[in-house]
Amino acid sequence: MTNPETSDSSRQPSIVVLDARLIGACGISWKPLRGIGNLTLYDDTLPEEVIGRTRDADCILTNRVRVTEEVIRSAPHLKMVGTFGTGLDHIDCGAAEARGVAVKNVPGYGRGAVAQMTIALLLEIARKVSFFDHYIKTSGWTNPADPVIADTRSMELTGKTMGIIGLGDIGYAVAEIAMAMGMNILAYRRHPKMEYASDRLRYASLREIYRESDVISLHCPLTEETRGLIDRRAVAEMKEGVILLNTSRGAVLDTDAVVEGLDSGKIYACGIDTFFPEPCGKGHPLACHPRCVATPHVAWSPFETRQHIVDLCAENLREVLSQNRRRGS
Numbered sequence: 001m002t003n004p005e006t007s008d009s010s011r012q013p014s015i016v017v018l019d020a021r022l023i024g025a026c027g028i029s030w031k032p033l034r035g036i037g038n039l040t041l042y043d044d045t046l047p048e049e050v051i052g053r054t055r056d057a058d059c060i061l062t063n064r065v066r067v068t069e070e071v072i073r074s075a076p077h078l079k080m081v082g083t084f085g086t087g088l089d090h091i092d093c094g095a096a097e098a099r100g101v102a103v104k105n106v107p108g109y110g111r112g113a114v115a116q117m118t119i120a121l122l123l124e125i126a127r128k129v130s131f132f133d134h135y136i137k138t139s140g141w142t143n144p145a146d147p148v149i150a151d152t153r154s155m156e157l158t159g160k161t162m163g164i165i166g167l168g169d170i171g172y173a174v175a176e177i178a179m180a181m182g183m184n185i186l187a188y189r190r191h192p193k194m195e196y197a198s199d200r201l202r203y204a205s206l207r208e209i210y211r212e213s214d215v216i217s218l219h220c221p222l223t224e225e226t227r228g229l230i231d232r233r234a235v236a237e238m239k240e241g242v243i244l245l246n247t248s249r250g251a252v253l254d255t256d257a258v259v260e261g262l263d264s265g266k267i268y269a270c271g272i273d274t275f276f277p278e279p280c281g282k283g284h285p286l287a288c289h290p291r292c293v294a295t296p297h298v299a300w301s302p303f304e305t306r307q308h309i310v311d312l313c314a315e316n317l318r319e320v321l322s323q324n325r326r327r328g329s
Contacts, residue, residue, distance in 0.1 A: 013037030013058035013321060014077070018045040018065040023084050028306050032314035033061075036321070054078075059317050062090065064278075069095035080104060080320040084309050085300065087249060089222050102323075104316035108169045109309050110300045115173035117299035118217055118247045121271025124293050125243055126155045158182035163213030165206065165229070166220030166248065172196055174217055186213055210237035215245065222249035230254060235261040241268040247299045250276035259285045262292065273299045 015033055017023075021043040024030065033039050037058065045053060045065050051074045054060050058077050060067055063084045069092045072078060081091055082104045096103045124130060135141070135148060162178045164171045167187040175185045175196075185201040192203045209216060216238070220226045230244070231254040244267050246253055255276060261267035270292040278297060280287045287294040300306075 013079075013317075014056050015039045015059045015061065015317070016054050016057040017041045017061045018050065018053065018067075019043070019063045022063055022301070023306050023309065025306075026303055028303070028310060030310060032311050033317070036314060036317055059320075061313055064090060067091045072096055072099055072101060079324055080317055082106075082313050082316055084306075084313060085109070087221055089249070102320045104313070104320065106309055106312040106316070109312055110305050111169045111173045113302050113305040114170045114219075114247050114299040115177060117273060117295070118174050118219075118245055118271075119177050121245055121247070121273070121293050121295070122157070122215060122217075122243065125269045125271055126157055128152055128154050157215075160184070160214040161186060161212055162215040162217060163204070163209035164188070165209065165216065165218050167193070167196060167203075168219060170247075171217070171219035174219065175201055178215075183215075206234075207237060210234055211239065213239065213242060215243045217245040218248045218252055220248055220252060222251055226252050228252070228254045230258060232257040232260070235266060238266065240266060242266070243269050243271070245271045247273045250274040250278060250280075253286070255284075255286050259289060262286075262289050267291075269293065273297055 013036060015037050017040070020041040024041065030039060030041065042053060047066065050065060050067070050071050054071060054075050056077060057075050059080045059082065060071070060075070060078065061082045061084065067081050067090065072081070072092060072095045078099070078101050080102045081096055083091060084106065086105050086107050086109070088103060088105055091103055093103050131152065139148070159182060161184045162175070163186045164175055165188045167175065167189040171187070175187065178185060179200045186204040186209050187196070187201060188204060188206055188209055197203060204212070218230070220229070229252050235257050238261075244258065253276070258267065258270065262270065268291070270286065270289070272286060272292055273295045274297050275284055275287055282288070286292055
C-alpha cells in the first residue's frame, strides 16, 4: 500500500522511501525526513516499480530494494541514494559515483542492537532457555531429577574463546559483552585498531581463529573477498564442536559447508540471523536445521534502533544537500 506524505512547496527536495514498512513499523516517526522535503513512503516496491517511483527523486532511501544503474540513470535530479543499514551490496555504487550521486549508509546505528542479538543467540545455544521454558509450560516441573532436564546439555561460557571476524563497532560491542562474561577474544580485522587490544583480546589470523575458537562470530561486510568465507576448508580447520554465529550477511556462509559441518558434529550449533537467499522460505537447509537457532534478519530492528536509523538518514541527506548548495548544483 502506498502512503504519500508531502509538504506544500513543490520546490523542496523529493525524498522517496522504497520500502518503509519494516523501518516504520510500530509508529516510527518520519518527522526528521519530512522536515527536509517532500516525503513519499512506499510500504514496499517491486523491481519493475522502482524507476517509475524514483524518476523525480532527489533522494532515494532503501532498506533492501535494489537500486541499479538503470534506476540511477533514470533519475536526473538524484543527489543521494541512502540505505537504512550498513551494507551497500544492493546499491550500484559505481554507477552512483559516475553520476556524482552520493551513496550514504548508517554505520554504527545498530551497535547495541546487533551485539545484543548476537549474544542472545549464543546464550540460547549455551543455556537452552526456550527449551526449559517450553518444558515447564508443557510438562510442568515435578521431578528435579527428570532425565529430560538432566540429559539436556548446556554449557558455561566463562573461560571459553570467542573468535570475532570483523572487529568494527559491532564486533567490538560483542567482544565487550563476551569479555564481561569471562570469555577471551581472538579478533580479525584487516586494519587492526590496537586500542582494542588487551590482555583479554588479541588480534589473530583467520586460521588461528578457526583453530582456537570455541565460538566464532561473524561481523564483516559482504564483499567479493568475504562471500562464502566460511566454506568447507574453513569448517575443516575449526575446532571440534565449535559454535558459529552470523549476524552479518547470509552469503558470508557457504550454506552447504555449514550444514555439512552441523550434520557431522564438527559444528555443535549455529545462531543465524541472516540467510542466503532472503527471505529463506520454509525449506532452507540451514534455517531449518535442528541445531540452528534461526531468526529472520531482525538483529537490527528494535524500535529505538529504527528511529535512530531514520534520524541518521536525515542527517546524511542534510549534509549532501548542503554540499550541493555550496557547489551551486
